[in-house]
Amino acid sequence: MEKPALPKGTRDFGPLAMSRRQYIMNVIRDVFQRFGFAPLETPAMENLSVLMGKYGDEGDQLLFKVLNSGDFLKDADPSLLTGRNSKALTSVIAEKGLRYDLTVPFARYVIMNRHEIALPFRRYQMQPVWRADRPQKGRYREFYQCDADVVGTDSLVCEMEIILMIKSVFRQLGIDAYTIRINHRDVLGGIAALVDAGSAQGTLFTAIDKLDKIGVDGVRKELAGYGWSEKQLDRLFEILSIKGSNTDKLDHLNRIGTDVAKKGIGDLREILALLDAYGDSDAHVEVDLSLARGLSYYTGTIFEVRVDGAAVGSVSGGGRYDNLTQAFGSRERLPGVGISFGLDRLYDVLDELGRFPDARGLSTTVLVCHIDAASLRYGLKVLSALRNAGVRAEIYPDEVKLKKQLDYANKKTISYAIVIGPDEMTSGQLGFRNMAAGSQEKKTLEAILEHLKA
Amino acid sequence: MEKPALPKGTRDFGPLAMSRRQYIMNVIRDVFQRFGFAPLETPAMENLSVLMGKYGDEGDQLLFKVLNSGDFLKDADPSLLTGRNSKALTSVIAEKGLRYDLTVPFARYVIMNRHEIALPFRRYQMQPVWRADRPQKGRYREFYQCDADVVGTDSLVCEMEIILMIKSVFRQLGIDAYTIRINHRDVLGGIAALVDAGSAQGTLFTAIDKLDKIGVDGVRKELAGYGWSEKQLDRLFEILSIKGSNTDKLDHLNRIGTDVAKKGIGDLREILALLDAYGDSDAHVEVDLSLARGLSYYTGTIFEVRVDGAAVGSVSGGGRYDNLTQAFGSRERLPGVGISFGLDRLYDVLDELGRFPDARGLSTTVLVCHIDAASLRYGLKVLSALRNAGVRAEIYPDEVKLKKQLDYANKKTISYAIVIGPDEMTSGQLGFRNMAAGSQEKKTLEAILEHLKA
Numbered sequence: 001m002e003k004p005a006l007p008k009g010t011r012d013f014g015p016l017a018m019s020r021r022q023y024i025m026n027v028i029r030d031v032f033q034r035f036g037f038a039p040l041e042t043p044a045m046e047n048l049s050v051l052m053g054k055y056g057d058e059g060d061q062l063l064f065k066v067l068n069s070g071d072f073l074k075d076a077d078p079s080l081l082t083g084r085n086s087k088a089l090t091s092v093i094a095e096k097g098l099r100y101d102l103t104v105p106f107a108r109y110v111i112m113n114r115h116e117i118a119l120p121f122r123r124y125q126m127q128p129v130w131r132a133d134r135p136q137k138g139r140y141r142e143f144y145q146c147d148a149d150v151v152g153t154d155s156l157v158c159e160m161e162i163i164l165m166i167k168s169v170f171r172q173l174g175i176d177a178y179t180i181r182i183n184h185r186d187v188l189g190g191i192a193a194l195v196d197a198g199s200a201q202g203t204l205f206t207a208i209d210k211l212d213k214i215g216v217d218g219v220r221k222e223l224a225g226y227g228w229s230e231k232q233l234d235r236l237f238e239i240l241s242i243k244g245s246n247t248d249k250l251d252h253l254n255r256i257g258t259d260v261a262k263k264g265i266g267d268l269r270e271i272l273a274l275l276d277a278y279g280d281s282d283a284h285v286e287v288d289l290s291l292a293r294g295l296s297y298y299t300g301t302i303f304e305v306r307v308d309g310a311a312v313g314s315v316s317g318g319g320r321y322d323n324l325t326q327a328f329g330s331r332e333r334l335p336g337v338g339i340s341f342g343l344d345r346l347y348d349v350l351d352e353l354g355r356f357p358d359a360r361g362l363s364t365t366v367l368v369c370h371i372d373a374a375s376l377r378y379g380l381k382v383l384s385a386l387r388n389a390g391v392r393a394e395i396y397p398d399e400v401k402l403k404k405q406l407d408y409a410n411k412k413t414i415s416y417a418i419v420i421g422p423d424e425m426t427s428g429q430l431g432f433r434n435m436a437a438g439s440q441e442k443k444t445l446e447a448i449l450e451h452l453k454a
Numbered sequence: 455m456e457k458p459a460l461p462k463g464t465r466d467f468g469p470l471a472m473s474r475r476q477y478i479m480n481v482i483r484d485v486f487q488r489f490g491f492a493p494l495e496t497p498a499m500e501n502l503s504v505l506m507g508k509y510g511d512e513g514d515q516l517l518f519k520v521l522n523s524g525d526f527l528k529d530a531d532p533s534l535l536t537g538r539n540s541k542a543l544t545s546v547i548a549e550k551g552l553r554y555d556l557t558v559p560f561a562r563y564v565i566m567n568r569h570e571i572a573l574p575f576r577r578y579q580m581q582p583v584w585r586a587d588r589p590q591k592g593r594y595r596e597f598y599q600c601d602a603d604v605v606g607t608d609s610l611v612c613e614m615e616i617i618l619m620i621k622s623v624f625r626q627l628g629i630d631a632y633t634i635r636i637n638h639r640d641v642l643g644g645i646a647a648l649v650d651a652g653s654a655q656g657t658l659f660t661a662i663d664k665l666d667k668i669g670v671d672g673v674r675k676e677l678a679g680y681g682w683s684e685k686q687l688d689r690l691f692e693i694l695s696i697k698g699s700n701t702d703k704l705d706h707l708n709r710i711g712t713d714v715a716k717k718g719i720g721d722l723r724e725i726l727a728l729l730d731a732y733g734d735s736d737a738h739v740e741v742d743l744s745l746a747r748g749l750s751y752y753t754g755t756i757f758e759v760r761v762d763g764a765a766v767g768s769v770s771g772g773g774r775y776d777n778l779t780q781a782f783g784s785r786e787r788l789p790g791v792g793i794s795f796g797l798d799r800l801y802d803v804l805d806e807l808g809r810f811p812d813a814r815g816l817s818t819t820v821l822v823c824h825i826d827a828a829s830l831r832y833g834l835k836v837l838s839a840l841r842n843a844g845v846r847a848e849i850y851p852d853e854v855k856l857k858k859q860l861d862y863a864n865k866k867t868i869s870y871a872i873v874i875g876p877d878e879m880t881s882g883q884l885g886f887r888n889m890a891a892g893s894q895e896k897k898t899l900e901a902i903l904e905h906l907k908a
Binding site for chain 2 (some may be wrong): 062113397408
């Protein structure tokens, strides 16, 4: 039989990777809950009528489609089969697809449960999503998103809360050097007006979004290629290079700005003022006039977080939108603002910076070892006492040489081993071995429990 | 636009249902980890070559298959298309399927990572699985399984550990009245020999597995239909009705038993003895000679758990198998024993028995309310103090009437509201409202934090 393999772009997460992922997810979940966000889970499969048309043509191509059960060809038009038209046949033989992001299912949930939901609705959702992208380094076909959104309010308090949540997550993860870049679609609109972008706003935003990757020269070249004049480009980079504190930047832009930017400047100022009123500050927060976040559906404030000195790009991003349920044709305006943390990127950053808790802290704490049948039996009582004290403990279940048991403890990064033989059973003085140090001393069970509690 | 809908057999889990599911999963995860089990996650999609043939013909039919990306018809044999052969075409246009259980992916993981794994390998896995079953009450197309397995050992200590884990889970969930039924395949084999079942063992086990549902008369009728004699049936029910303590039953069976049952009787006795050595007992454990768990791949001890007086059937089950990786043609013998908890059934039981924690305990603890712009601002500092003390807290983000804010708190089952207006800002005596009682008193922020800590 052939050796089994994983579908490309997918991964297993073994004990260490999973413990570390749980560590990150627990931090994020803890912060979301402390800020009043309630959990939601939606099914992995959605009807394709819900998913199609929500992510653009490219997105439709990247949806994983699930074959209808049973004799799916029964009602297929023969011409679809003979014509070898994969796309047309898909709509006949597949009604369901895998979740592509967490926002569309959230919007679908809100529409279907509108009358039970208390607005403003703060929900968080941490689930895998699937995209039939070409797999490459750091890009997978299955990955987790960790989203929090508030809908049903225009209040800028929510923007402040998102900044506070980002700060809490990074504080709990032990990351000190990071930047929360913020901007506003109206500020971008104002800049577009100031450089006479006319109807080419989209081109402009897409280009300046690449500043990090291709630099000023690259962006100039790209826009010049679209027919932008030297004068326009000089003016653009004069604005984008406004220096100073966040307030300085906003004041400067306000002086030169058009009416278009007014609301955006006002919103950003208010968010900074609210942070101050909360007793926090704009530390880690940088108004970045070049932050555009593509041609997304954002209509107000936008956010993006980068960890200083880390190889990966943004580890979190989000923004304000005017109507969550618009794509479903809902007439009720449900404005909101959301943030998404990328679990894989946070994992890579913590790994790169060496900020994960020690592997021994994530594994079993104590392995009970024994040298014969009687000490195995005796060890069961020790095991029981450890677990009753809340200690993660296990016993080596087979009668094998002590060396094999200790090798197992090392391989599983277990912190301590308790070694029991005839002498230890008689004296009650058990062997207590620190696996990392390789040192062993005699201790009573009570003393061991005391030690582990401390 | 049509109102969006869920694929049949799938569900959303809103805030209350999710909080309760998290509560159950946290209990199970906590127990698994305390017993030294390490987490594993595998991808939702597996290659169909991994899944097919592992669950029988019916299982193959119930697999959800994922359409290949791109122009999947390109290389399809024209005769498959014109012949309208859904089954044959599937193997050409779908290479991947959704996970059907957690055992086959676990076996696949072990084979692929055999050299990094420390044996005995204790892993737990809590993920959704998908089955294209006909949806009905209590049966879904997407549901969670919570599995723990130890592989690489024959030790009966592992069977004891599984019984202890089941007890821990039920103790933590506050369920006192439940029964862990245990039996052994060799005991069943012995009974089959005693009633001269010959090659009809499978028929016998399938029939007695239905005792709960169709009763003695039903089972007699079914077996009589297969040609069993009255004498055989009398003998069968004489054995199955052996009464007494667990030890009595095993002793009785030992006296009348054949050699076939010897190992099974010995194993069950040893498991009970190990429970005693651990300092536990056979409370909640019942040797049940009629427990068969179908025609599964179990080869040793089998388990099944029922909650007394609950409408649903078994909430947990498992057993010992001879070789986890056999289905993949592996020659290395990897014996193991596992247990699976059904999240949905545990949910239904807790709901039926009213044993879930109060909804208020699962939601936000405090809502900060305000009556004007200045008190909203003041409220931000209060909010900050609450969260720094670890309290789950939120502020109503908009300036709306107090009644609307309190309605929101009630709808979200928030425990307390802090009400702030001009007087409260001046005096520092904030309104502290117990939402369940509807009572309100004046307290300083410090006094409120003290109260919440207690």
